[in-house]
Amino acid sequence: MYTHNLKNFDPDIYASVKREQKRQEEGLEMIPSENFVSPAVLEALGSVLTNKYSEGYAGKRYYGGCEFIDEVETLAIERAKKLFNAEHVNVQPLSGAPANIAVYFALLKPGDTVLGMDLSHGGHLTHGHPVTYMAKIFNFVRYKTNADGLIDLENLRQMAIEHKPKMILVGYSAYSREIDYEAIKKIADEVGAITMADIAHIAGLIAAGEMNNPVPIFDVVTTTTHKTLRGPRGGMIMCKEKFAKEIDKAVFPGFQGGPHENNIAAKAVAFKEALEPEFKEYARQIKKNAKILEEEFKKRGYKLCFGGTDNHLLLIDVTTKGLSGKAGQIALDKAGITANKNMIPDDPRSPMDPSGIRLGTPALTTRGMKEEEMRVVAKWIDEAITNWQDETKLAEIKNQIIEFTKKFPLYPTL
Numbered sequence: 001m002y003t004h005n006l007k008n009f010d011p012d013i014y015a016s017v018k019r020e021q022k023r024q025e026e027g028l029e030m031i032p033s034e035n036f037v038s039p040a041v042l043e044a045l046g047s048v049l050t051n052k053y054s055e056g057y058a059g060k061r062y063y064g065g066c067e068f069i070d071e072v073e074t075l076a077i078e079r080a081k082k083l084f085n086a087e088h089v090n091v092q093p094l095s096g097a098p099a100n101i102a103v104y105f106a107l108l109k110p111g112d113t114v115l116g117m118d119l120s121h122g123g124h125l126t127h128g129h130p131v132t133y134m135a136k137i138f139n140f141v142r143y144k145t146n147a148d149g150l151i152d153l154e155n156l157r158q159m160a161i162e163h164k165p166k167m168i169l170v171g172y173s174a175y176s177r178e179i180d181y182e183a184i185k186k187i188a189d190e191v192g193a194i195t196m197a198d199i200a201h202i203a204g205l206i207a208a209g210e211m212n213n214p215v216p217i218f219d220v221v222t223t224t225t226h227k228t229l230r231g232p233r234g235g236m237i238m239c240k241e242k243f244a245k246e247i248d249k250a251v252f253p254g255f256q257g258g259p260h261e262n263n264i265a266a267k268a269v270a271f272k273e274a275l276e277p278e279f280k281e282y283a284r285q286i287k288k289n290a291k292i293l294e295e296e297f298k299k300r301g302y303k304l305c306f307g308g309t310d311n312h313l314l315l316i317d318v319t320t321k322g323l324s325g326k327a328g329q330i331a332l333d334k335a336g337i338t339a340n341k342n343m344i345p346d347d348p349r350s351p352m353d354p355s356g357i358r359l360g361t362p363a364l365t366t367r368g369m370k371e372e373e374m375r376v377v378a379k380w381i382d383e384a385i386t387n388w389q390d391e392t393k394l395a396e397i398k399n400q401i402i403e404f405t406k407k408f409p410l411y412p413t414l
């Protein structure tokens with residue numbers, strides 16, 4: 001029988017884990033793709049399900065002893081179907097990027113054209129950025145947002161008519177506005193394209209009914225489970241029944257091996273949480289908090305990309321304040337606020353030192369912070385950006401934040 005635990009067997013890793021936990025507790029986590037999972041999700045993740053091989057799908061496994069694994073995976077699928085009103089769900093993708101790759105291989109042939117959003121306008125690397133292998137296999141062409149910061153539907157339609165894509169792809173990582181899936185579906189139908197939405201960032205808001213849901217409208221929808229959905233790090237694919245076979249085959253055996261069932265159990269727990277009435281309240285508060293940040297930054301003369309926010313994130317052009325996104329990220333870090341530098345639409349600067357800072361409210365909202373706290377947070381962010389070269393001032397803000405976060409504890413054991 002095993003008798004050792006992490007603390008007594010591996011004090012080095014144990015200490016690093018504790019230091020990371022302390023960092024999470026003491027800082028303001030504002031990376032919009034991050035969140036804090038519940039202890040129940042952590043428990044499922046750390047369970048003995050990690051020991052089990054279960055290649056295949058429930059009832060059709062390549063290994064024996066899968067009867068309880070089948071229960072877990074079936075529950076995860078049923079809950080996801082209910083959350084998003086989906087016809088078919090695959091919960092095995094290891095993360096968001098593998099989910100997208102599996103869909104491309106399921107529904108496209110090498111050389112096929114995909115119409116997706118430009119990265120600097122909010123798109124994601126996995127949507128065919130030239131640095132990815134997918135860009136070598138498929139032909140990605142890009143649409144953009146218009147001068148008002150909204151998806152330019154007329155331009156999208158013109159490009160669709162010109163390029164005749166096999167697939168039209170929506171869903172973004174740095175775009176802060178609502179998406180008109182019906183309108184895009186209409187354009188896709190006009191040119192005979194498959195519709196794919198990648199809701200990685202906003203899945204939690206959609207599950208709670210706080211944003212438009214593409215699942216009943218689009219052919220395929222991919223997501224991560226660890227962003228606003230507040231589950232474990234992982235991916236998921238939802239699709240119409242007619243694509244179910246291809247999608248399942250592409251995930252396994254096409255692309256992945258044995259599924260991570262501890263992770264799938266944790267997804268199931270997160271979906272159960274997201275089906276609770278409290279989660280609707282949580283999603284509503286995420287949006288309210290982002291709106292307060294929008295208001296506070298506008299008041300202080302900041303330039304918000306896309307004109308503001310309808311979701312959980314804001315993209316701010318900080319160059320008008322005399323610094324780059326990278327300098328902004330470093331200053332915020334020193335002040336105890338974690339955010340990330342980000343390209344703005346048609347950014348004249350480079351990806352490693354872009355013009356923008358991306359901020360989100362999901363993690364702070366999980367900690368119980370509301371409108372009143374958001375006003376204080378906005379003030380600190382503004383102070384850190386305005387005083388980005390003043391080490392003493394940044395350290396001062398950090399100390400205030402350490403005190404502040406004590407009122408919003410995350411986990412019972414520290």
Ligand SMILES: *Cc1c(COP(=O)(O)O)cnc(C)c1O
Nearest residue numbers: 095096097124172173198200201
């Ligand atoms: C985060 C994200 C992904 C990638 O997810 P990983 O889990 O990091 O692989 C894919 N698409 C979009 C739109 C994302 O925001």
